[in-house]
Amino acid sequence: MTTNTATTHIARGSQGSRLPVPALISLALIGFILVAMETMPAGLLPDIAAGMGTSEGTVGLFVSAYALGTVIVTVPAISLTRGFRRKPLLLTAVAGLVLANAVTAVSTDVAFSLASRFVAGSFSGVIWGMLAAYAIRISPPARSGVALSIMSIGAPLGFAFGTPLGAFIGAATDWRWAFAGLSILGIAVGAAILAVVPDAAPVPAATRLPLHKVLRLRGVPIILIIIVVWMLAHSTIYTYIAPYLRATQTGITPDLMLLVYGLASLVGVGLTGVFLDRYPRALLHLSAGTFAAAGVILIIGQASTAAVLVAAVLWGVAFGGTAPQLQNSLTRAGGDNADAANSFLPVAFNLAIFGAGIFGAALLTVNDGTILAVAMAALGTLTLGLTFCGRRSAFTAS
Numbered sequence: 039m040t041t042n043t044a045t046t047h048i049a050r051g052s053q054g055s056r057l058p059v060p061a062l063i064s065l066a067l068i069g070f071i072l073v074a075m076e077t078m079p080a081g082l083l084p085d086i087a088a089g090m091g092t093s094e095g096t097v098g099l100f101v102s103a104y105a106l107g108t109v110i111v112t113v114p115a116i117s118l119t120r121g122f123r124r125k126p127l128l129l130t131a132v133a134g135l136v137l138a139n140a141v142t143a144v145s146t147d148v149a150f151s152l153a154s155r156f157v158a159g160s161f162s163g164v165i166w167g168m169l170a171a172y173a174i175r176i177s178p179p180a181r182s183g184v185a186l187s188i189m190s191i192g193a194p195l196g197f198a199f200g201t202p203l204g205a206f207i208g209a210a211t212d213w214r215w216a217f218a219g220l221s222i223l224g225i226a227v228g229a230a231i232l233a234v235v236p237d238a239a240p241v242p243a244a245t246r247l248p249l250h251k252v253l254r255l256r257g258v259p260i261i262l263i264i265i266v267v268w269m270l271a272h273s274t275i276y277t278y279i280a281p282y283l284r285a286t287q288t289g290i291t292p293d294l295m296l297l298v299y300g301l302a303s304l305v306g307v308g309l310t311g312v313f314l315d316r317y318p319r320a321l322l323h324l325s326a327g328t329f330a331a332a333g334v335i336l337i338i339g340q341a342s343t344a345a346v347l348v349a350a351v352l353w354g355v356a357f358g359g360t361a362p363q364l365q366n367s368l369t370r371a372g373g374d375n376a377d378a379a380n381s382f383l384p385v386a387f388n389l390a391i392f393g394a395g396i397f398g399a400a401l402l403t404v405n406d407g408t409i410l411a412v413a414m415a416a417l418g419t420l421t422l423g424l425t426f427c428g429r430r431s432a433f434t435a436s
Contacts, residue, residue: 069192074200107159187311306358333415
């Protein structure tokens with residue numbers, strides 16, 4: 039399927055040329071919650087470990103358990119619900135997510151907490167699998183890039199404010215209040231979705247390909263490989279940013295580093311919204327190259343406070359826009375089966391996050407935190423090479 043016809047069905051429900059901004063913002067807020075909920079343990083490692091009487095490495099598995107739930111459940115869940123109307127399915131998934139997160143907030147047992155994180159990740163995967171195609175389906179076809187950028191701004195906001203805010207709340211009160219606050223916010227956003235997000239019909243049965251055929255659509259495999267490699271590079275150092283900063287002895291705290299990164303990522307989202315519809319391929323190459331360069335600076339400039347903060351800015355600008363960029367490519371490659379194609383996105387995304395929790399912990403057993411920057415630079419360079427490998431099959435020039 040060519041890029042000229044790839045969005046024929048998914049844009050069919052849009053009306054006129056006006057973007058449904060309130061609806062897209064509501065979807066973005068769900069993205070904020072998903073990212074903050076998944077990554078919050080990274081900013082609360084010492085607090086959760088002390089409160090539950092366990093190690094920071096074990097708490098790192100809170101992220102991995104969430105990711106594992108997404109990896110295992112998303113594809114079969116999306117496959118079984120392709121005939122469901124989108125809005126009721128989204129609201130059901132949000133309700134399940136809120137409840138599972140509330141259980142984490144009150145649990146006193148590590149094993150039970152890991153189980154609740156697994157369940158929350160399962161519901162998260164269903165939501166991530168819907169969001170990109172949903173945003174495009176309710177928006178004008180010619181403005182799909184802008185629609186995706188608006189919807190995707192929730193993710194960098196989660197990185198910018200969700201995780202640092204959770205760390206601040208954990209330090210000021212108790213880490214459990216950070217999780218409880220996200221559940222309360224989830225209830226409010228669910229109400230907003232109920233009020234302002236239009237429903238969208240499921241893809242007609244006649245156009246639905248089996249999942250194994252969707253996975254083989256031109257461009258889909260290379261996009262998923264890039265997501266895994268890039269997310270592994272990002273999440274390994276993001277999850278264990280505290281050990282890296284301790285090794286640098288710059289005095290930079292995790293909450294400051296994550297805040298700088300997150301604010302810079304908003305710039306990345308803004309740049310993506312401006313250029314995605316016109317220069318998707320060049321934008322992706324530039325993002326991957328800048329990400330790899332940030333990793334190199336974290337290696338060679340580790341003793342300099344200024345260099346580490348500059349690297350955080352470059353890291354945020356480069357990585358902030360990757361979600362809409364890759365979702366746009368995957369949605370176009372999926373065409374009429376964009377929902378099914380996007381169901382593989384959170385699987386790839388969270389397979390990398392799951393691996394990052396284990397990979398990062400393994401690296402820290404053989405070296406100090408600076409080795410995490412080496413992994414970021416090496417995997418970032420590999421990502422850049424893969425974007426060039428996919429130039430003809432997955433990433434169009436315009």
